[in-house]
Amino acid sequence: MSALNVEHTFAISGTPLENRLEEIWAIFQVVMPGFLPVREKFNKMEPAAIARMIQPFVMRRKKEDVLKELPDKMETTLYNNLAEDQKVIYVAQLELMQNKVKAMDSQALSKSRIEILAGITRLRQICNTPALFMADYKGNSGKLERLRELLVQIKDSGHRPLIFSQFTKVFPFIEQIMGEVGLSSYRLTGSTPVKDRLSMVQAFNAGSRDAFLVSLKAGGVGLNLTSADVVILVDLWWNPAVEEQAVARAHRMGQKNTVEVIRMITQGTIEEKNYGNSRT
Structure with missing residues (x-):
C-alpha cells in the first residue's frame, strides 16, 4: 500500500492504537513514510514524545463529540464471590x-x-x-448465580440485554439460566454463518426474542444492535478497547435509550486484579 503513487494520503481508523505503540508507526509509514524514526528507535521512545510528534497530523474525534444526539451511557461494575x-x-x-x-x-x-x-x-x-473444562463439575458458580439475579431484574424492568463473553462454552449455561427465568435469546459466535448473522440481527432489532448472546471477539464489530439497552460483559477481554467495541454494538447511532454497561468481576481473583490494572 505504501508504494501507491498518490498525491495525498489519509488514514482513517476507529482503533488506531489497540495493543502497542508500534501500530501508530505502521500507520505513519503509509501516510508519511520516513516521518517517524526507524522502528527500532521508535520503540525506545517515550509515549509522550511520540504524542508530541504526531499531534499536528492527527485529528481525533470521540463518539460523543460527533454524535450529540447519542443517549447517555451508564457503566457499572457488578462484583461476585467464588462459590x-x-x-x-x-x-x-x-x-x-x-x-x-x-x-x-x-x-x-x-x-x-x-x-x-x-x-x-x-x-x-x-x-x-x-x-x-471439567465435564464432571457439579458445583455452583458465584458469577452465574449473580447473573441469574441480574437477568431476573432485567426481565422485570423490560430491558433487552446483549451478553458478551470471550468463552463461548459458557453460553449453554447462560441459556439454561435464561430458560429458567423465562427469557429467550439468539447466539452469535465465530462459527455463525454470515447470512445467519444478518437475519438474527434484523429479527432481534425487530423485537424478536429477549436477549442476544455474543462472542466478545467475533461479535465486537460490524453489528448494529440498538434495540438492546443493556450490555453485560460476563468476562473481560485482555484489552479494554475490545470491550468498548462490544459496547458500541448498542451505544451507537440509532440508539434511543440510555445504555447501561455492566461488567461482571469475581472478587479476590485474577479478574479483579486485571480489571484494576487495565483502568489505571
Whole structure:
C-alpha cells in the first residue's frame, strides 16, 4: 500500500492504537513514510514524545463529540464471590501455577510464556464456572448465580440485554439460566454463518426474542444492535478497547435509550486484579 503513487494520503481508523505503540508507526509509514524514526528507535521512545510528534497530523474525534444526539451511557461494575466448590478449584490452579513459576529460571520462564498464558486463561474460565473444562463439575458458580439475579431484574424492568463473553462454552449455561427465568435469546459466535448473522440481527432489532448472546471477539464489530439497552460483559477481554467495541454494538447511532454497561468481576481473583490494572 505504501508504494501507491498518490498525491495525498489519509488514514482513517476507529482503533488506531489497540495493543502497542508500534501500530501508530505502521500507520505513519503509509501516510508519511520516513516521518517517524526507524522502528527500532521508535520503540525506545517515550509515549509522550511520540504524542508530541504526531499531534499536528492527527485529528481525533470521540463518539460523543460527533454524535450529540447519542443517549447517555451508564457503566457499572457488578462484583461476585467464588462459590465454595469453585474456590477450591481456583486456589488449586493458582497454587499449581505459582509453584511452576517459582521453579523456573529466567530462561525457562521466557520459554514458558504460552504455558503461563494458558494457566491464566484457565483461572479466568474458573471465574465463570469450572464446568467450562471439567465435564464432571457439579458445583455452583458465584458469577452465574449473580447473573441469574441480574437477568431476573432485567426481565422485570423490560430491558433487552446483549451478553458478551470471550468463552463461548459458557453460553449453554447462560441459556439454561435464561430458560429458567423465562427469557429467550439468539447466539452469535465465530462459527455463525454470515447470512445467519444478518437475519438474527434484523429479527432481534425487530423485537424478536429477549436477549442476544455474543462472542466478545467475533461479535465486537460490524453489528448494529440498538434495540438492546443493556450490555453485560460476563468476562473481560485482555484489552479494554475490545470491550468498548462490544459496547458500541448498542451505544451507537440509532440508539434511543440510555445504555447501561455492566461488567461482571469475581472478587479476590485474577479478574479483579486485571480489571484494576487495565483502568489505571
